[in-house]
Amino acid sequence: MAWHRPLYHRFAWAFDLVVRDASAGRVRRLAALLRAHGVRPPARILDAGCGTGNYARALARLGYRVVGVDRSVRLLADARAKTVGAGPVFVRADLTTYRPAAPFAAALCRGVLNDVLDDRARDAVCATLARAVAPGGVLLLDVRDWRPTAARKRLEPVTERTVRTPRGRLSFRSDTRLDPTRGRLLLREEIRLTSRRQSTVARNAFVMRCWTWAELRGRLRRAGFTRIRRVPAARVALPGDRLFAVAVSAPGRAAASSCSRTR
Structure with a gap:
């Protein structure tokens, strides 16, 4: 399971070293989309699956009031450690069951739902996002698009990276096989940390399930989103194997039951 990846737990401190971050330039484009939908600072924004909190x-920093939610204790600890002064609030929760205390003007969900494998869980996360966003609010979401992802992984099945860290030399390797009948990626990862005193190795095998536009649009619509449109990935500085959706929560839709409570 992706949930058991060492990068989410034991090696969470190295997540940003292995998974290269392009949030700085990308956030400007995401913020432009938020403003285009009337979401301006100091509006409340949910970062669903926030990881180490870069977004x-x-x-x-742009003036939004942000709540970051993630399931990983280690990633959240890293997110809090990197936050200086007034900044986001970080909350540990499972996105299939998360209930916000008050609705958000917008939600961001970046590259998270590929780890959600079964249909019920996918619907549950989409329902969570719909409950979290106030009627008329906006969701910005991206997932892996099966066809271009499969084409890319056929050509580049192996990813390798080596970086020097204060703890030693960190080597990362990921091997991907395809499961075309189910639109899945079968991954094996190895992380090796070598210092003067010792060498530590962590290995894990897990599955990612990609998406199609028809599935993504259908699940968002059933959850209560309207005006669901696909935005070219390049417009928000994402790779071409991503599906990026902008969806508006149905105006007049009943807010989440928890929204009547105060935080």
Whole structure:
């Protein structure tokens, strides 16, 4: 399971070293989309699946009030450690069951839903996002697009990276096989940390399930979003194997039951 990836737990401190971050330039484009939908600072924004908090912090620097939610204790600890002064609030929760205390003007969900494998869980996360966003609010979401992802992985099945860290030399390797019948990526990862005193190795095998536009649009619509449109990935500085959706929560839709409570 992706949930058991060492990068989410034991090696969470190295996540940003292995998964290269392009949030700085991308956030400007995401913020432009938010403004185009009337979401301006100091509006409340949910960063669903915030990881180490790069997007949450960048949006907070623009004046938004951000709540970052993630399931990983280690990633959240890293997110809090990297936050200086007033910034986002980070909350541990599972996105299939998360209930915000008050609705958000917008939600961001970046590259998270590929780790959600079964249909019920996918619907549950989409329902969570719909409850979290106030009627008329906007969701910005991206996932892996099966066809271009499969084409890319056929050509480049192996990813390798080596970086020097204060703890030693960190080597990362990921091997991907395709499961075309189910639109899945079968991944094996190895992380090796070598210092003068010792060498530590962590290995994990897990699955990612990609998406199609028809599935993404259908699940968002059933969850209560309207005006669901696909935006070219390049417009928000994403790779070409991503699906990027902008969806508006149905005006007049009943807000989440928890929205009547105060935080």
